[in-house]
Amino acid sequence: MRSTLMxxxxxxxxxxxxxxxxxxxxxxxxxxxxxGISPQVMADSLHAVMAADRTVYTKKVVNxxxxxxxxIKASEHxxxxxxxxxxxxxxxxxxxxxxxxxxxxSYSLLSLWPINKQNAPxxxxxxxxxxxxxxxxxxxxxxxxxxxxxKYYTAIYPDPAVAPAxxxxxxxxxxxxxxDFKIGDIMGGVVIRIPLxx
Amino acid sequence: MIxxxxxxxxxxxxTAGLSSYYxxxxxxxxxxxxIPGKTTAGHYQIELACEACHSDPFGGKEVLQKACMExxxxxxxxxxxxxxxxxFTDPRNADRVAMLDARYCVTCHIEHVEDRTHLMxxxxxxxxxxxxxxxxxxxxxxxxxxxxxxxxxxxxxNFHDNKALYEDFLVKHGEGEKVTDKPSVIxxxxxxxxxxxxxxxxxxxxxxxxxxxxxTIDQQLLTEWEETAHARSAVNCVDCHSVKTAANVAxxxxxxxxxxxxxxxxxxxxxxxxxxxxxxxxxxxxxxxxTSMVRQPMKRDIQDTQHDCMSCHGAHNFNTRKAAVDACLxxxxxxxxxxxxxxxxxxxxxxxxxxxxxxxxxxSCATCHMPRLDVKHQGQRRTLVQHNQNDNLRxxxxxxxxxCLVCHGxxxxxxxxADPALIANNFNGMPKEKIPSIAMAVKREKEKAKEKAKEKAxxxxxxxxxxxxxxxxxxx
Numbered sequence: 001m002r003s004t005l006m007x008x009x010x011x012x013x014x015x016x017x018x019x020x021x022x023x024x025x026x027x028x029x030x031x032x033x034x035x036g037i038s039p040q041v042m043a044d045s046l047h048a049v050m051a052a053d054r055t056v057y058t059k060k061v062v063n064x065x066x067x068x069x070x071x072i073k074a075s076e077h078x079x080x081x082x083x084x085x086x087x088x089x090x091x092x093x094x095x096x097x098x099x100x101x102x103x104x105x106s107y108s109l110l111s112l113w114p115i116n117k118q119n120a121p122x123x124x125x126x127x128x129x130x131x132x133x134x135x136x137x138x139x140x141x142x143x144x145x146x147x148x149x150x151k152y153y154t155a156i157y158p159d160p161a162v163a164p165a166x167x168x169x170x171x172x173x174x175x176x177x178x179x180d181f182k183i184g185d186i187m188g189g190v191v192i193r194i195p196l197x198x
Numbered sequence: 199m200i201x202x203x204x205x206x207x208x209x210x211x212x213t214a215g216l217s218s219y220y221x222x223x224x225x226x227x228x229x230x231x232x233i234p235g236k237t238t239a240g241h242y243q244i245e246l247a248c249e250a251c252h253s254d255p256f257g258g259k260e261v262l263q264k265a266c267m268e269x270x271x272x273x274x275x276x277x278x279x280x281x282x283x284x285x286f287t288d289p290r291n292a293d294r295v296a297m298l299d300a301r302y303c304v305t306c307h308i309e310h311v312e313d314r315t316h317l318m319x320x321x322x323x324x325x326x327x328x329x330x331x332x333x334x335x336x337x338x339x340x341x342x343x344x345x346x347x348x349x350x351x352x353x354x355x356n357f358h359d360n361k362a363l364y365e366d367f368l369v370k371h372g373e374g375e376k377v378t379d380k381p382s383v384i385x386x387x388x389x390x391x392x393x394x395x396x397x398x399x400x401x402x403x404x405x406x407x408x409x410x411x412x413x414t415i416d417q418q419l420l421t422e423w424e425e426t427a428h429a430r431s432a433v434n435c436v437d438c439h440s441v442k443t444a445a446n447v448a449x450x451x452x453x454x455x456x457x458x459x460x461x462x463x464x465x466x467x468x469x470x471x472x473x474x475x476x477x478x479x480x481x482x483x484x485x486x487x488x489t490s491m492v493r494q495p496m497k498r499d500i501q502d503t504q505h506d507c508m509s510c511h512g513a514h515n516f517n518t519r520k521a522a523v524d525a526c527l528x529x530x531x532x533x534x535x536x537x538x539x540x541x542x543x544x545x546x547x548x549x550x551x552x553x554x555x556x557x558x559x560x561x562s563c564a565t566c567h568m569p570r571l572d573v574k575h576q577g578q579r580r581t582l583v584q585h586n587q588n589d590n591l592r593x594x595x596x597x598x599x600x601x602c603l604v605c606h607g608x609x610x611x612x613x614x615x616a617d618p619a620l621i622a623n624n625f626n627g628m629p630k631e632k633i634p635s636i637a638m639a640v641k642r643e644k645e646k647a648k649e650k651a652k653e654k655a656x657x658x659x660x661x662x663x664x665x666x667x668x669x670x671x672x673x674x
Contacts, residue, residue: 076366077366077367079278080367095284096282096284099283099284099287099288100283100284106287106288106289108288108290117337122290123290126290147289147290147292147293148289148292148293148295148296149292150289150292152289172650174643174646174647174650175646179650179653180657191290193289193290195289
């Protein structure tokens with residue numbers, strides 16, 4: 001027995017790991033089935049991942065390479081100009097892929113001061129929520145709304161300027177309605193929608 | 199007097215006859231009796247492959263959508279679709295979906311309704327842009343008083359492809375010159391890359407020709423082959439004539455090789471060929487396109503009417519120059535094709551054919567309709583001749599970036615493509631109208647720059663006032 005264990009350590013480790021993961025998944029699914037997960041926890045969790053990725057791309061890729069190392073440009077027309085996609089575009093491309101995959105939730109990046117007018121708040125919840133997060137720094141906004149006959153849990157999170165690349169680009173853009181953003185200012189909001197059943 | 203019994207017998211016989219007729223249509227190859235109306239210009243070639251679009255009789259719009267995306271999905275991605283489905287699946291745009299359900303292609307492109315079908319297979323009234331953009335003048339005051347049906351009809355916008363029409367592109371390129379300084383398309387690279395990859399340095403000659411002893415080979419064919427890139431690339435007779443395919447498992451000699459022979463090396467060319475009108479029937483396992491099937495004006499006295507690689511390239515000599523002009527004019531007889539030989543483009547072609555200029559600076563039919571593209575394939579960049587000759591015609595502004603701008607300024611290109619009469623006479627003259635989009639974009643850019651400069655000057659003034667105020671306070 002001992003020699004068999006010594007002979008196939010990876011196999012046994014694999015069996016143990018797979019068994020452990022199976023037990024963990026089973027425990028998690030049981031717990032979800034019994035308690036469920038609230039739309040707010042779901043939205044907050046999704047936002048935590050989105051905000052982290054967005055900050056990392058903005059600070060460690062765009063700001064570092066464009067502003068600090070000055071080795072490449074970031075541009076709205078990144079393909080034509082062989083440049084980096086802007087952080088807002090990166091975020092939207094992700095949202096588009098999620099939509100294409102048919103995920104039940106959706107998310108977008110909106111602002112009271114949008115460069116592209118299509119990204120201005122449109123629904124009542126968006127208008128109220130974006131104003132709320134602008135007036136109450138650090139606070140999130142949660143509301144239920146009905147769109148196209150479907151009820152949604154809508155969560156809106158502040159989207160602050162985390163690097164010089166954010167404020168410089170927005171302040172200098174020809175179509176910006178606001179040109180005095182500073183680092184730390186709320187520039188817009190991440191809107192997450194989760195459909196509510198029933 | 200017909201009796202009641204006879205009436206019943208007649209009814210049963212007619213019912214049985216008609217049922218058998220339609221049942222035969224279902225299982226047989228000719229399903230034309232089931233086509234509910236004239237199919238559009240882009241699909242009639244494959245209209246008898248009903249299942250190409252109607253893969254499931256009970257799937258509704260989702261099934262049709264899947265079929266649309268199978269053929270057109272990659273193309274929409276490539277053109278950076280301005281109205282992707284994801285824009286309309288976003289719940290915040292539910293109000294727009296209620297007006298125009300752009301989640302589905304069939305909302306705007308219904309098949310088999312000839313009386314409602316406009317250019318590009320659009321089956322909506324021409325004012326569809328206004329459904330969502332009726333307030334455009336709030337954001338773009340310059341668009342005030344523009345007619346509701348001119349957005350896409352005036353050479354300014356398209357629903358899907360705006361890669362050569364977006365504002366910053368117009369500003370960046372400006373009007374430009376009618377003809378650029380050094381008009382020249384990219385060179386072919388495939389044969390050189392193939393020889394390098396296969397380490398082929400010596401061309402094959404007639405004595406190297408490899409074919410079964412049982413075959414009698416015409417010396418003329420061997421001479422033609424010796425002159426080709428095939429012989430220079432060590433592609434021997436058996437490499438094309440004895441290819442193992444599903445229909446030729448043993449790889450036995452075939453006098454007329456199947457398309458799979460060409461596809462062995464020309465994979466991308468074949469792929470794009472089968473996406474265009476010339477080859478799309480083959481992609482649906484239908485017989486090759488026949489000139490008698492074509493709706494456009496065609497020469498009707500052609501001998502070999504079935505379309506395949508040899509129709510344009512010929513067998514054994516594979517003359518790409520012939521394929522670029524004579525092959526097209528050998529079949530097509532529309533106004534644009536007939537006017538080519540009186541066009542400035544043809545003059546350039548003749549100059550190159552006489553050797554006084556390079557082939558890259560000449561303009562054949564293929565230069566515009568089957569352009570050379572710089573693509574990445576199997577980890578390597580190469581020049582691909584686009585064999586989907588319809589790719590840049592839907593809409594024709596798709597031609598601007600990959601074709602027109604190689605030789606012309608953006609202003610001339612936009613104007614020329616928006617002038618149907620100029621297109622019909624094969625660009626023999628100047629565009630009749632000036633499309634205002636570039637001027638409008640440049641004007642707006644200047645106005646915005648002026649506003650920005652004014653704003654910055656104001657900020658500077660404020661800062662300096664604050665600075666002097668602080669100084670005087672300190673002084674106090």
